[in-house]
Amino acid sequence: MSEPTYDAAFFRAWLEGAAAAVDREADRLTELDSAIGDADHGANLKRGFAAVTATLEKEPPATPGAVLATAGRQLISTVGGASGPLYGTLLRRTGKALGEAPEVSRTALAEALTTAVAAVSQLGGAQLGDKTMLDALVPAAEALGTSFEAAREAAEAGALATVPLQARKGRASYLGERSIGHQDPGATSSALLIAALAEVAA
Amino acid sequence: MRMLINVPETVVADALRGIAAAHPDLNVDVENRVVVRRDAPVAGKVALVSGGGSGHEPLHAGFVGPGMLSAACPGEVFTSPVPDQMVRAAAAVDSGAGVLFVVKNYTGDVLNFEMAAELAEDEGVQIAKVLVDDDVAVTDSLYTAGRRGTGATLFVEKIAGAAAEEGAPLERVESIARRVNERARSFGVALSACTTPAKGSPTFDLPEGELELGIGIHGEPGRERRPMMTAREIADHTVDVVLEDLRPKGPVLALVNGMGATPLLELYGFNAEVQRALAERGVPVARTLVGNYVTSLDMAGCSVTLCEADEELLRLWDAPVQTAALRWGR
Numbered sequence: 001m002s003e004p005t006y007d008a009a010f011f012r013a014w015l016e017g018a019a020a021a022v023d024r025e026a027d028r029l030t031e032l033d034s035a036i037g038d039a040d041h042g043a044n045l046k047r048g049f050a051a052v053t054a055t056l057e058k059e060p061p062a063t064p065g066a067v068l069a070t071a072g073r074q075l076i077s078t079v080g081g082a083s084g085p086l087y088g089t090l091l092r093r094t095g096k097a098l099g100e101a102p103e104v105s106r107t108a109l110a111e112a113l114t115t116a117v118a119a120v121s122q123l124g125g126a127q128l129g130d131k132t133m134l135d136a137l138v139p140a141a142e143a144l145g146t147s148f149e150a151a152r153e154a155a156e157a158g159a160l161a162t163v164p165l166q167a168r169k170g171r172a173s174y175l176g177e178r179s180i181g182h183q184d185p186g187a188t189s190s191a192l193l194i195a196a197l198a199e200v201a202a
Numbered sequence: 203m204r205m206l207i208n209v210p211e212t213v214v215a216d217a218l219r220g221i222a223a224a225h226p227d228l229n230v231d232v233e234n235r236v237v238v239r240r241d242a243p244v245a246g247k248v249a250l251v252s253g254g255g256s257g258h259e260p261l262h263a264g265f266v267g268p269g270m271l272s273a274a275c276p277g278e279v280f281t282s283p284v285p286d287q288m289v290r291a292a293a294a295v296d297s298g299a300g301v302l303f304v305v306k307n308y309t310g311d312v313l314n315f316e317m318a319a320e321l322a323e324d325e326g327v328q329i330a331k332v333l334v335d336d337d338v339a340v341t342d343s344l345y346t347a348g349r350r351g352t353g354a355t356l357f358v359e360k361i362a363g364a365a366a367e368e369g370a371p372l373e374r375v376e377s378i379a380r381r382v383n384e385r386a387r388s389f390g391v392a393l394s395a396c397t398t399p400a401k402g403s404p405t406f407d408l409p410e411g412e413l414e415l416g417i418g419i420h421g422e423p424g425r426e427r428r429p430m431m432t433a434r435e436i437a438d439h440t441v442d443v444v445l446e447d448l449r450p451k452g453p454v455l456a457l458v459n460g461m462g463a464t465p466l467l468e469l470y471g472f473n474a475e476v477q478r479a480l481a482e483r484g485v486p487v488a489r490t491l492v493g494n495y496v497t498s499l500d501m502a503g504c505s506v507t508l509c510e511a512d513e514e515l516l517r518l519w520d521a522p523v524q525t526a527a528l529r530w531g532r
Contacts, residue, residue, distance in 0.1 A: 038421060080283055085310075170309050174425075
């Protein structure tokens with residue numbers, strides 16, 4: 001029994017769902033970011049994902065890899081801050097790892113996402129437990145090997161688990177111990193992205 | 203919070219249109235968010251490009267012009283610009299002598315400038331980078347993103363800009379920029395938080411009768427909170443933490459900088475206390491600059507940047523400069 005596969009339309013639907021979620025939660029992301037960062041995370045991601053949606057609508061790429069690579073480049077060009085290069089790299093590298101296949105399986109996506117998460121870790125110099133987006137993405141990529149739903153749960157648990165951590169990267173790290181007790185905005189938006197994936201696969 | 207704006211979404215574009223209208227010496231590309239000195243590229247001259255989030259005005263666009271920056275890339279409020287902006291700026295100002303990127307040490311700025319450097323080099327532009335990381339409030343760099351770039355950015359841009367204007371090659375301009383950064387330290391104090399247009403309420407809660415020590419320039423809380431102090435007490439504390447880290451062996455350049463909402467009357471009074479504190483500790487001051495240069499929107503407060511000077515740095519500091527926010531000697 002072979003695995004089901006997912007085409008470019010599925011990936012476009014995922015990113016449209018992610019854009020809707022970011023739009024809906026933008027104020028909460030900005031609120032979280034104002035506690036330990038500089039209060040722009042929601043607004044920046046909202047701008048970036050709106051641009052992604054517009055680009056994909058104008059010229060829909062033909063393969064899952066191309067959809068993600070295009071979206072990643074768009075985020076790099078529109079988000080700014082650390083989130084632009086980091087989220088841009090996440091999507092671009094996932095797309096690159098998927099290659100030119102017209103349809104991909106969940107297992108292939110899990111492998112591609114794992115590669116991309118490693119690239120994000122290298123770019124930002126962060127590890128698991130530094131109170132960053134990786135705290136949601138690393139467990140999510142691993143759980144995606146099991147199921148979409150497991151990935152969603154792992155990402156949400158990872159985001160919640162950032163609350164007691166002390167930030168060691170990004171702007172929150174300047175706060176030292178005062179960053180403890182706040183949920184990380186990057187891990188929160190990463191959980192939204194993975195939840196949108198589970199949503200569209202359900 | 204009442205703001206003199208139209209809508210939060212257009213504050214950066216609106217300000218750029220205003221800069222264009224006020225400063226005919228600048229080429230302002232509002233759509234692509236690049237501010238370039240009108241006579242760029244200057245034949246044979248190394249170009250300096252900087253940029254960062256908006257909300258720190260006059261940094262960086264106010265420092266574009268002869269003797270300082272060739273171009274600036276303003277991002278969204280408190281958000282690093284995107285690589286496309288720096289690549290466009292580098293292409294517009296490169297005369298073939300190369301481009302120095304002046305980057306404040308924040309994760310976002312560093313990542314976007316790194317990507318831009320790769321892309322610009324692919325297009326045949328020679329790029330050098332200097333990271334500004336002068337803020338002594340960030341301790342324990344091992345467990346943080348490292349020290350923040352704040353007031354020393356002005357010293358780096360002015361002094362390296364003067365070296366470039368004199369015709370120094372890229373390697374030399376870069377090493378002077380690095381030397382200025384290595385010899386400069388800053389420390390900032392907030393008497394209020396600031397309000398970003400997108401959020402519309404203060405970035406942190408600072409009750410009446412308290413101040414925040416060791417703040418950055420993005421409305422992020424500082425390292426500790428204390429009951430309100432006098433200008434004299436703030437000057438003593440600030441000078442102590444900066445000197446403890448810098449330990450200058452000779453005269454210094456001093457920048458007494460306002461965070462945006464502190465009146466000049468107060469800043470000058472604070473400067474008097476800073477000069478007294480330095481004199482009492484045996485540190486001669488060669489040059490002083492007082493004003494709002496590296497700000498944080500409508501934050502009340504101040505920062506002090508000291509840079510250990512030498513003959514060459516002083517000569518380059520005194521060299522002519524003609525920008526919107528700094529101009530002398532021409």
